[in-house]
Amino acid sequence: MDMTFAPDPLALLVIGALGLIVVGAAGLAFGRHLFRLVLALGLAEAGANLLLVIAGYRWDAVAPILTGSAPAAMVDPVPQALVLTAIVIGVGVQALAVALLVRVKLAYGTLDLAELKALVERDIRAAAGIGEPDSAQAPATLPGPAGLIGERP
Amino acid sequence: MHRIATLLFALGLGVLLLGLAAQLPLGATPMAIGNEILARAPGEIGAANIVTSVVLAYRGIDTLGELAILFAAATAAGLVLGHAGSRSRNGEAGFILRTGSDLLFPLLLTVGFYIVLHGHLTPGGGFQGGVVLAAAFFASFLARPSHRPGHGVISLIEGLAGAAFIGIGLAALAGGGAFLQPLLDRGMLGELVSAGSLPLLYLAVGLKVGAELAGLLAQLAE
Numbered sequence: 498m499d500m501t502f503a504p505d506p507l508a509l510l511v512i513g514a515l516g517l518i519v520v521g522a523a524g525l526a527f528g529r530h531l532f533r534l535v536l537a538l539g540l541a542e543a544g545a546n547l548l549l550v551i552a553g554y555r556w557d558a559v560a561p562i563l564t565g566s567a568p569a570a571m572v573d574p575v576p577q578a579l580v581l582t583a584i585v586i587g588v589g590v591q592a593l594a595v596a597l598l599v600r601v602k603l604a605y606g607t608l609d610l611a612e613l614k615a616l617v618e619r620d621i622r623a624a625a626g627i628g629e630p631d632s633a634q635a636p637a638t639l640p641g642p643a644g645l646i647g648e649r650p
Numbered sequence: 651m652h653r654i655a656t657l658l659f660a661l662g663l664g665v666l667l668l669g670l671a672a673q674l675p676l677g678a679t680p681m682a683i684g685n686e687i688l689a690r691a692p693g694e695i696g697a698a699n700i701v702t703s704v705v706l707a708y709r710g711i712d713t714l715g716e717l718a719i720l721f722a723a724a725t726a727a728g729l730v731l732g733h734a735g736s737r738s739r740n741g742e743a744g745f746i747l748r749t750g751s752d753l754l755f756p757l758l759l760t761v762g763f764y765i766v767l768h769g770h771l772t773p774g775g776g777f778q779g780g781v782v783l784a785a786a787f788f789a790s791f792l793a794r795p796s797h798r799p800g801h802g803v804i805s806l807i808e809g810l811a812g813a814a815f816i817g818i819g820l821a822a823l824a825g826g827g828a829f830l831q832p833l834l835d836r837g838m839l840g841e842l843v844s845a846g847s848l849p850l851l852y853l854a855v856g857l858k859v860g861a862e863l864a865g866l867l868a869q870l871a872e
Contacts, residue, residue, distance in 0.1 A: 589724065592727050
């Protein structure tokens with residue numbers, strides 16, 4: 498563990514990348530809004546990509562591109578190629594997620610998770626023909642009339 | 651309660667990741683294959699950009715899988731958004747935006763194709779250049795929502811580019827090599843026409859990514 502906490506700039510970079518992953522994961526768990534969840538996913542993905550690139554990095558080396566000048570030591574090209582792939586796939590995943598969000602917004606008019614949960618549960622109950630549950634918070638309603646169940650606040 | 655649990659989760663994840671990272675050999679190449687590729691790629695592939703050698707020559711079939719994933723995501727997004735585009739906005743943007751997009755369009759096209767065609771020489775390549783190409787078409791679409799490029803044209807370009815990528819791979823297979831093995835003459839290292847079939851592969855990738863993203867963005871904007 499003490500190697501990580503030594504004043505090594507590369508270790509600082511690694512800690513930064515790990516921090517991005519943790520912030521993204523915490524955002525995924527804390528998030529109350531669907532669009533923020535997509536953003537948190539992007540943040541965690543950026544951290545993971547950064548970590549991969551750092552894994553192949555060396556201070557005394559140049560980018561793995563041959564130029565006319567004298568050959569110098571070059572960094573590992575394999576993680577860079579992997580990250581290129583990961584970025585493109587991340588774009589695809591985010592595009593699909595945003596497309597789903599557009600549909601959710603059109604269907605329910607909100608992206609807030611708590612509101613969405615209530616609306617979706619209401620729809621599921623309506624589709625299954627089950628009435629509102631009796632609870633201490635909600636006033637008891639008689640199961641049956643579909644007009645009441647489909648009502649939105 | 652939920653917040654405390656989430657905080658504990660984030661802390662635990664951080665400690666776990668730090669513990670794993672403490673065992674990383676920082677600053678040293680973790681895999682022997684990197685140095686091997688660095689030593690052999692210029693002679694074997696002939697591309698000045700070694701990342702391109704890895705992406706298109708050594709891991710060409712992975713890139714084909716990556717294209718397939720992007721295609722699946724774009725198709726799924728189109729499927730999900732299928733009927734969302736019923737409300738069409740026909741209003742044109744203002745004069746300044748339209749003129750700006752007209753000015754930007756040829757410049758973005760030039761930069762995009764430059765990045766695609768120099769993918770084997772400089773940082774860049776089909777994916778990066780393809781995104782710039784998609785941005786060129788998307789900017790003009792935003793300025794003139796009614797002049798949308800035909801969906802058929804986009805699908806045609808996308809399909810032809812994907813078929814060309816697979817076709818080059820199959821040609822190598824027919825010539826007695828492995829699938830997607832680089833073909834043609836390697837040429838002089840660092841020249842525009844070099845590295846065999848890699849520029850052709852990257853051109854196919856660039857056109858496919860550009861067409862896919864342009865169609866996807868247009869569909870999201872509707």
